Amino acid sequence: MxxxxxxxxxxxxxxxxxxxxxxxxxxxxxxxxxxxxxxxxxxxxxxxxxxxxxxxxxxxxxxxxxxxxxxxxxxxxxxxxxxxxxxxxxxxxxxxxxxxxxxxxxxxxxxxxxxxxxxxxxxxxxxxxxxxxxxxxxxxxxxxxxxxxxYKLLKKETGLVVEKKAEEEYIVPIGPYHPALHEPEYFELYVEGEKIVDARYKGFHVHRGIEKVAEERLTINQVPFIAERICGICGYTHNVAYCQAVENAARIDVPLRAKYIRSILLEIERVHSHLLWFGVLFHLLGFDTGFMMTWLVREKIMDLAEILTGNRKNYGMNLVGGVRRDINEEKIKLSLETLDYVEYKLRKILDKMLKLKEITSRTKEIGLLSREEARKLSVVGPVARASGISTDVRRYHPYAAYSELEFKVPVYDAGDVYSRALVRYDEIFESISMLKQLLKNIPKGDLTAENVKVPEYRKGLGLTEAPRGENVHLVITGRENKVYRWRPRAPSYNNVPSTLVMLKGEKLADAPAIIASIDPCFSCTDHVVVIDVRTNVKQVLRLKEIARGK
Amino acid sequence: MANGIFETLMLVGETLIYPGAVFSFIVAIFTQWFRRKAYARMQNRMGPTYTGLAGTLQPFADYVKLFFKEDIVIIRGYAKLPAFLLALAIGALIAILLMLPISPYSVYAPYDIIVAAYLLIWPTLTLAALGFLTPSPYGALGSSRLLTLTIAYEVAFLISILTPVVLANRILGAQYSLYLSSIYSWLLWTNPVLIPLIIISLLTALISLQCKLLEKPFDIPEAEQEIVAGPFTEYSGPKLAFIIFIHDIEQYVNSLIIVFLFLGGVAPFVEGPLWAQILVVAIKYIVVVLVLTWIKAMVARFRVDQAIKMLWKYIVPLSLFALIVSTVI
Incomplete structure (x- = not known):
């Protein structure tokens, strides 16, 4: 070794x-x-x-x-x-x-x-x-x-594309639009009675081509804002990862105060994202009261983000080399008060709800992902930690202000939906404790580094621990203050393939909770799958053809 | 013969106006509003607020909106058969109302509880058939789940309501008639030996009613997160309005049965003035609805196997126990 x-x-x-x-x-x-x-x-x-x-x-x-x-x-x-x-x-x-x-x-x-x-x-x-x-x-x-x-895409004329023969089993489509998952994706579940025998996934319905836009049309300091729009929930972590990649490539030293502010916002984002996830899990298990209660507390965190940055989402706080806005004493005091209230409320609510028999009986030993499978598929974040793999970018590849904080990395061995919930439960309280440390110890100093110059054709790797797992941005800097190659890899990219393993052999009723247990983040859709009932051949139609009345 | 014509007219009037179609529509609107409001308040939400006083007219607005929408018939679906089945279910439920003391001129005969039991199953069969009439996988899955549940909860509900009927016959001579049992059922509460039996069958009746109404934790056939709306996925416009109406009126009829058979109907005012009797029945009805809403807000959904297990393991044996004891006692 x-x-x-x-x-x-x-x-x-x-x-x-x-x-x-x-x-x-x-x-x-x-x-x-x-x-x-x-x-x-x-x-x-x-x-x-x-x-x-x-x-x-x-x-x-x-x-x-x-x-x-x-x-x-x-x-x-x-x-x-x-x-x-x-x-x-x-x-x-x-x-x-x-x-x-x-x-x-x-x-x-x-x-x-x-x-x-x-x-x-x-x-x-x-x-x-x-x-x-x-x-x-x-x-x-x-x-x-x-x-x-x-021009090329407008000119071409393509007809119907025959994809694949549907199999003998009964197909239950989940997506592209489905009430359970609030983003477009397409799961095809092959069921016998209530049991799922196989599953298939088609995603990337609208790949927005953010990478191409960033490489062709934006300058280095404009990309953080489009990076923030990669995800509707945890956008700031992409923003930070990109900035870190460029800073690493250009060897820029970010002032400590800016690092603290980045960490504070990242942790706020994690708390609100995990609370959102708990709400969605309860909703999917048919426990709407739990959903309403957790989101009521989440609203306090959203208010906190608004107080600190001016926005509930898309904070727009980062530049390469530092942050754009400061946090004053008054805001710190208010934040600490809010955090105390949130911690007290959450302990009360989540403790009770995670012990409910209907919740435990529908999450324990369901959606199993063994350690070996997790290693093979290289899953990240809470999914990996629930399968007994201790991985956390904050601990093992410290960035921002995380090297100066004390925190635990929760790891559970069961690999089921319930342990994924427990990992997130622990992480919420770890995040709150981290936030308190950060807010109390924030040092004085500058907000941005001076002399931000980015040399050409340098590589930089930016790592952050997003709420859903490790988030990796690889940047190759280009000429004229542009990005030559930028590849953001969101955590769900590694996690989504694991759902197909988890779904096999489970009950149909558990499918939404299993899919949601990895906290997936999908994107938008632009074509439709039509299954012809007589010939059982699936066809993919373009929107144009549907508009023509096909 | 004049008497016969009068009777017929009475029955037609009762079917169409009170306590039939018109009145049950009003009660359905109130019940739906009450459930929505109570459920929302239990979850820290506002519930309906804008339409009418405290949102009371919101369900009415919803109905009106749905009634005036286009009736979309999907390819390989049916246009008239669902409508016929829906009418049948509403008819069956209104027919039960005529057998209860709530109607001014009640229909009854010895052993008519069997007719009532038959009529009570109709709405369930209609809802299941609606799902199978569409080519959607969600509809077929929802209907098969519904039928799976039916074999458990319909049994439990029937056995539960049989207990007070059997007791009323054995002790008070009610001749297994729904009307007579409803009138005399309050006397059962005067006998301390019978009270535990009534309470047990009341509990099992409430839980199986929750299942009959497809409410949490038994909303498995229309579990939104799994199979969209189950049997009702492909229905919209007026048909959807009637599906919702069936749900509301089912709540109304079954809750009334519970009020009359288990909670003693007009009880403390058996000889009292009419307004007091109406008030007492209304209050008892609201309490039943509130309890059902409370269960809904408190629990998460079962999986179909868990629900069947729970019903057959606890609810059916308990209700059966109460029934057997009541026949022996």
Missing amino acids: LTSITEILNLLKKYGKVEKIHKDTYVVEISPGKVRELCEILHWKLNGHFSVTVGSDERPVNGYFGVYHVFLLDKQKLSVIVHVKVNPVTLKIPSITPIIPGANWHEREAHDFFGIFFEEHPNLERLILPYDWPEGIHPLRKDVNVRELR
């Missing part, structure tokens, strides 16, 4: 050129043939976990496509980025999905956006691009221009 950093660096040096890009973060550039070997060592032998695969078109810079596999080694507090140069003619590199099944979606996304083929990938189908997207156009390549793309 390798433990010390030098030993790991020596190991990495055997495989290729190692470069330190910033604190505790190393890029190792290796040849395609050695990818699998190194990834297996990093994920399985060193007990790290696979975090994200980023494709990148670097032909204007060095003539190659790039693929970055990011691994986080929690024990050693290291981040290792495995960089593979991909030949722009053959476009082939070995897939790591056979070793780490969690990389499935990541590689399919790189295939969609850059046309990179991952050899021996079990299922290299389209993931994000719609079914009727023309072949051979890979939107994130640098030679694809947004304006040209629009």
Whole structure:
């Protein structure tokens, strides 16, 4: 077992050129043939976990496509980025999905956006691009221009695309619009009576192309605001992760007061997000009284966010190098009072509700995800912590002001819906205690760093612990104050595939609670699946055709 | 023969106006408003406020809105059959009203409790059939869940209401008639030996009524978060209004049965003035509705297997015990 950093660096040096890009973060550039070997060592032998695969078109810079596999080694507090140069003619590199099944979606996304083929990938189908997207156009390549793309898409005429034969079992669709889940997604549950025998998922209904917009049209300091709009609940964490990535790349030192303010807002966001989740869980279990009660308390937290930032959501507080607004003594006093009230109320409400027999009998030993499965799929956040994996970016890769705080990382072994609830229950109170520490100890000082200059073609990795798990942003800075490549990876990206494992063999009535137990965050929809009752063939229609009265 | 014509006219009037269609529509609006308001207050919410005094006319506004909407008939669905079934269920429920002391000219005969039992099952069958008449998977699943529940809760509810009827017959000679049992049931409370039996069957009747009304924790067939609205997913406009009306009127009729059979009907004012009798029945009715709402606000939904287990393990044996003891006592 390798433990010390030098030993790991020596190991990495055997495989290729190692470069330190910033604190505790190393890029190792290796040849395609050695990818699998190194990834297996990093994920399985060193007990790290696979975090994200980023494709990148670097032909204007060095003539190659790039693929970055990011691994986080929690024990050693290291981040290792495995960089593979991909030949722009053959476009082939070995897939790591056979070793780490969690990389499935990541590689399919790189295939969609850059046309990179991952050899021996079990299922290299389209993931994000719609079914009727023309072949051979890979939107994130640098030679694809947004304006040209629009012209090409308008001109093409595609008809109905036949997808797949529906199977013999009875299909219960959950989505694209469904009262249980308040975002568009599409789960197909194959049921026998009340039992789920199989499940399929189709997401990314409207991929908004934020990455392309940021790379083509925005400057470095405009991206934080669009990053905040990635998620409707935990947007600020994306904002912070992006800013940290750029700050790391440019080696900017953020003032301590700004770091404290970032941490305060991140924790406020976590509390309100977890309370929202509890409300949704109670609602899905048919316990509307619990839903109303938790959201009543959540409203206090939303008010707190408004007092501190001026907004309930989308705080807009960050810039590269610091924060935009200050917090004064009066607000700190008010916040501490609110937190005391919220803590008292929540202890009273949640303690009672988590002991209710109807709640426990419908969450205990339901939606099981074993530790091995969790490791394989590389799940993150509360889902991983409920399956006995102790992972928390705040503890193992400290950012903002977290290195100066005392807190516990709650871990439960059962791997069911109930333990996911318990992890979040503990985290709420940990967050409240962290908030109190932060508000009491906030130091005086500047809000932003001076002389913010971002050099070109530097890589930076920004990590935050979002309410739903670890949130990773990889940024390659570009020329003229622009971003060359920005890849935000939201935590649900790693967590959603695990629902398909959890759903198998469970009762239909438990499906909504299981899907919600990972606290999924989906996106918006633009096409509809039609099942022809006679031929049992599923078709995907474009909105245009529906409008024509098809 | 003149008497016969008078009787017929009376019955027609009762069916259409009091306590039939018109009156039950008014009661349905009140009941729905009361449940919504009480449920909302139990959850720290406002409930209906704008339409009418304290929102009392909100259910009426909802009904009007639905009645004047387009009646959408889906492809591979039926237009007239659901309407026919809905009318049948409403008719069955109003027919029960004629057998209760609430109507000025009641219909009764020995052993008519069997007719009442038959009529009580109609709404359930209608709702189940509605789901199977649509090609939606949610409808079929909802209906199969409803029928699964039916075999448990209908049994429990019938056994529960049989207990006071049997007791009334054995002790007071009510001849197994719903009307006569309702009139004499208050006398059962004067005998201390019978009180535990009445209380047990009252409890089982309330719980199985909650299930009959598809309210939490038994709203499994129309569990919004799992199968959208179950049997009613594909219905909109006037048909949906009638489905909601059936729900409200079912609440009204069944709660009245409980008021008359278990809670003694007009009890402290058996000889008293009419207004006092009406007031007493209204108060008892509101208490029954409030208890059901309270259960709804307090619990989370069961899964279908948990609900069946609970009903067969506790509710049916308890009600059966009360019934057997009441036949032996």
